[in-house]
Amino acid sequence: MSVREATYAFLRSVGINKIFGNPGSTELAMFRDFPDDFEYVLGLHEGAVVAMADGYAVASDNATVVNLHSAAGVGNAMGSVFTAFRNQAPIIIIAGQQSRALLPVEPFLYSERATELPRPYVKWSIEPARAEDVPAAIARAYYIAMQEPRGPTFVSVPADDWDRPGEPVAPRQVSRLVRPDPAMIAELRTALAEASNPVFVVGQANANAGAWDETIALAELHQAPVYAGPHAARNSFPETHPLFAGHLLWDRAPLVKTLTGHDLIVVLGAPAFIYHVEGTGPFIPEGATLWQVIDDPSIASWSPVGNAIVGNMKLAINDLLDSAPLTSRTPPPPRVRLPAPAPDRLTDAYLMSRIEAICPDDRVIVCEAPSSLDVMRAHLPMKEPASYYAHASGGLGYGLASAIGIAMAEPRRRVIALIGDGSSMYAIQALWTAVKLGTPVVFVIVNNQAYQALVGFGRLLGMGVPVGTVIDGLDFVKLAEGMSMKGEAITEASALDAALHRAFAFAGPYLLEVRTQAA
Numbered sequence: 243m244s245v246r247e248a249t250y251a252f253l254r255s256v257g258i259n260k261i262f263g264n265p266g267s268t269e270l271a272m273f274r275d276f277p278d279d280f281e282y283v284l285g286l287h288e289g290a291v292v293a294m295a296d297g298y299a300v301a302s303d304n305a306t307v308v309n310l311h312s313a314a315g316v317g318n319a320m321g322s323v324f325t326a327f328r329n330q331a332p333i334i335i336i337a338g339q340q341s342r343a344l345l346p347v348e349p350f351l352y353s354e355r356a357t358e359l360p361r362p363y364v365k366w367s368i369e370p371a372r373a374e375d376v377p378a379a380i381a382r383a384y385y386i387a388m389q390e391p392r393g394p395t396f397v398s399v400p401a402d403d404w405d406r407p408g409e410p411v412a413p414r415q416v417s418r419l420v421r422p423d424p425a426m427i428a429e430l431r432t433a434l435a436e437a438s439n440p441v442f443v444v445g446q447a448n449a450n451a452g453a454w455d456e457t458i459a460l461a462e463l464h465q466a467p468v469y470a471g472p473h474a475a476r477n478s479f480p481e482t483h484p485l486f487a488g489h490l491l492w493d494r495a496p497l498v499k500t501l502t503g504h505d506l507i508v509v510l511g512a513p514a515f516i517y518h519v520e521g522t523g524p525f526i527p528e529g530a531t532l533w534q535v536i537d538d539p540s541i542a543s544w545s546p547v548g549n550a551i552v553g554n555m556k557l558a559i560n561d562l563l564d565s566a567p568l569t570s571r572t573p574p575p576p577r578v579r580l581p582a583p584a585p586d587r588l589t590d591a592y593l594m595s596r597i598e599a600i601c602p603d604d605r606v607i608v609c610e611a612p613s614s615l616d617v618m619r620a621h622l623p624m625k626e627p628a629s630y631y632a633h634a635s636g637g638l639g640y641g642l643a644s645a646i647g648i649a650m651a652e653p654r655r656r657v658i659a660l661i662g663d664g665s666s667m668y669a670i671q672a673l674w675t676a677v678k679l680g681t682p683v684v685f686v687i688v689n690n691q692a693y694q695a696l697v698g699f700g701r702l703l704g705m706g707v708p709v710g711t712v713i714d715g716l717d718f719v720k721l722a723e724g725m726s727m728k729g730e731a732i733t734e735a736s737a738l739d740a741a742l743h744r745a746f747a748f749a750g751p752y753l754l755e756v757r758t759q760a761a
Contacts, residue, residue, distance in 0.1 A: 245408035248377040250277050255413040256384055257304055262295040262647070264288050266311030268338030268351060271404040283650075283679070286671035288315045290643040292322035293669060296331040297608070297631065297647030300450070300476075305332035305387045312338045312398075313353035316360060321637050321668075326394045327363040328634035329475055330450055330538075332387040333394040334380065335360065339369060341402040356398035367396040373403035377411045385416040390554060391538040392450065422535065422553030427561045430508070430533050430551065434562070437506035440466045443490065445512020446634060447537045449476035451555035454627035457510065460559050461485045465571040471512030472497070475634035478511060481623035484576045489619055494521030502527040507548075509534040511555045514545045518636075535559075580620045588735040589761045590614040590688055594621040597658065597686070600742045605629060606648055606655050610641025611662040611688045614758075618660065628652075639668030642685065646672055649681045656746065657682070663689040664713055674725040676751040684745045685729075685753040687718045690760075718755040729753030 243251075253259070254277075262283045265273065276282065285291035288310055299306045310316050316323075316337050326333050339345075340352035353359060357367040366386045370379045376399055383395035434440055448457050457479055461468045468479050472492035479486055490497050494517055501507055507530055509515075514534045515525070525547045526532050532548030535558045542550035551558060582599075583592040594617055608631045609618060624630040631648060633640035645659035666687055676683055691714040722729040732741050732754060745752040 243408055243410060244404065245373055245376045245406050246272060246274065246404040248408035248410050249380055250280065252377055252381050252384075252411045252413065253307065254279070258307055258384075260298070260650075261307045261309050262291050262298070263309030264291050264311065264315065265309060266315055266338055266351070268312050268340055268401045269309055271401050272309065272336070272338075272399070274404070283675065285643070285675050287669065288319035289322040289639050290669040290672040290675070292319045292326060292333065292335075293640045293643035294647040294672065294675065295333050296322065296326040296329055296640065297644030298651050299331045299333055299647070300329060300631070301628065301648045301651035303452075305334055305384055308333050308335045310335055310337045312340065312351055312356070313359060314351070316353070320360065320363070321639050322643075323360055323394055324363045325633045325635040325637050325640045330392045330446070331394060332392040334383045334387055335364070335394055335396045336380065337396065337398050339398045339400045342373075342400045343402065345400070353398060357396070360394075360396045363394070364396040365393045367398075369398035369400075370403075373400070373406035374408050376403050377408050381411045381413075385414075388418050389416070390419055390451075391447070419554040419557060420537070420552065422551045422558040422561060424561070426549065426551045427558065429549075430535075431562055431565075433506055433531065433533065434464055434508065439504050440464055440506040440508060441487075441501060441504040442466055442468045443471050443507065443509045443512055443514070444468060444478040445471040445474050445510070446476040446478065447511030448478035448555045448559075449511075449628065451511070451537065452627075453511070453556040453559050454478065456556055456559040456563065458483065460562055463563065465573045467574045469500070471509065472516045473518070473632075473634070473636070474512065475632045477624040477627070477630035480625050481619075482625050484573065487574070487577055490515065492517050493519040494525065495523060498524060498527055501530065505530055507532045509536075509548075510559065511536060513541050514548060582621070585735050587759050587761070588733065588738065588756065589617075590690070590758045591617040591621055591761060592735055593686070593688065593738065593756050593758065594618050596738050596742060598622045600739065601658060601746060602656060604655055606631070606652055606657045608632070608641050608645040608648060608657065608659045610638065610665040611660045612665070613662065613690065614660065614688050638665045641669075642666050643669040643672035643675075645683045645685070646676050646679070646681050649683050650679070656684070659683055659685045661685060661687055663687055663691065663716060663718070666718065667713075667716070670721060673722055673727050673751070673753070677726045680750045682749060683751050685722075685751065687753065687755045689716070689718065689755055689757045691716075718753060722753040727751055727753055729755065731755040731757060733757045
């Protein structure tokens with residue numbers, strides 16, 4: 243058995259049969275006699291490749307493999323690797339390296355410090371000392387990627403290793419979850435029972451653990467309002483539920499103001515808290531106590547206030563539900579939703595309201611339209627589990643490509659990618675892959691001809707329109723047509739409904755460029 247055959251045998255044994263990649267010369271030997279039961283998903287840029295794998299891995303709940311070229315290819319992908327790390331996406335990156343015999347003379351297309359290049363945004367990184375160690379290294383990379391908190395791992399493989407003799411690696415059972423401290427869970431359970439006005443803040447770790455039903459049950463048991471944490475990258479609670487209170491801001495002072503009046507703040511599966519605006523003053527309201535439950539010990543370690551319990555979110559919430567006393571609290575008043583925008587202007591708010599009206603409930607929204615995020619939350623609520631994906635890193639280039647991977651993992655659900663015009667240009671090559679695979683994603687390009695989120699952020703800093711934020715002159719329909727994708731541009735509100743119906747009815751990928759007007 244060759245190293246290559248042993249590697250494919252292990253991947254097959256753990257349910258991996260897809261490789262997302264953009265190959266180079268140092269990777270070709272990996273694909274000699276490529277197995278018939280594997281699929282190679284080709285992307286035209288390494289960043290797009292990693293983002294597709296990120297979406298597929300998270301949505302399919304299993305690690306997947308990414309194939310990248312040595313140094314330059316890994317470098318091209320690093321923005322998406324950073325996002326995959328923040329998204330807790332279990333990805334095994336197998337990168338090429340020049341042949342071992344050439345490494346002493348610093349050959350063309352080699353990686354000088356291969357294991358250091360993706361650091362610190364991979365959980366583990368190795369270039370095996372011997373060719374025969376490669377399959378075992380890839381097996382270890384799989385187990386580490388799948389261990390909570392999940393994330394990408396990296397294996398650099400010299401080109402001549404794949405044809406060398408190798409030993410099979412038998413799959414093993416390796417625990418992926420950590421049981422939360424039962425004594426601290428008991429303390430938190432008591433604190434919830436004794437609190438006069440508790441509140442929950444939820445985040446992406448709940449969704450990663452599949453704790454949707456448990457989170458709802460815990461909130462209903464205590465009749466406590468539920469907020470989504472700042473910049474939550476996945477949905478963990480139905481936004482139409484009477485207890486859903488909205489999304490917290492990533493600015494300390496308004497966040498504290500929102501939580502004022504609550505004596506107990508329980509943060510489930512989210513940092514406490516993510517900030518994007520410099521702030522001063524307390525981190526939580528005066529007189530309040532904070533408890534955090536999180537799957538990532540590093541997040542628990544830097545939280546500035548409160549007690550932190552580390553462990554799997556589903557296990558933790560089930561433990562909090564177990565033998566919890568019933569409460570007689572009066573539920574908070576339901577949140578008042580904004581009325582639907584008038585159809586006289588093609589604003590991003592009107593766009594979101596019409597998607598909500600026309601698209602089926604069993605949908606998946608992938609969002610990378612930063613300036614439209616607030617209006618999306620106001621007019622396009624997430625109602626079902628695993629129905630919202632975003633980039634936890636804040637770096638652009640995730641949404642358009644990841645929607646393809648998510649659609650591959652969720653073939654029975656309608657995937658809608660809401661992508662800003664600026665964001666889309668970081669991974670526009672991914673449209674080609676969607677066409678080749680026939681992936682039924684509706685790509686909605688929210689075109690406001692600017693990096694509008696930066697314009698808004700500039701206002702917070704007392705600036706006018708910042709330099710470098712105008713990006714007019716792009717024609718996304720022509721870009722799509724150049725990659726054989728059907729699409730159309732909408733410039734008037736009266737044309738939007740018909741265009742959405744055409745896009746949702748189309749069997750393959752479809753692009754809608756919506757040229758929005760200011761509200």
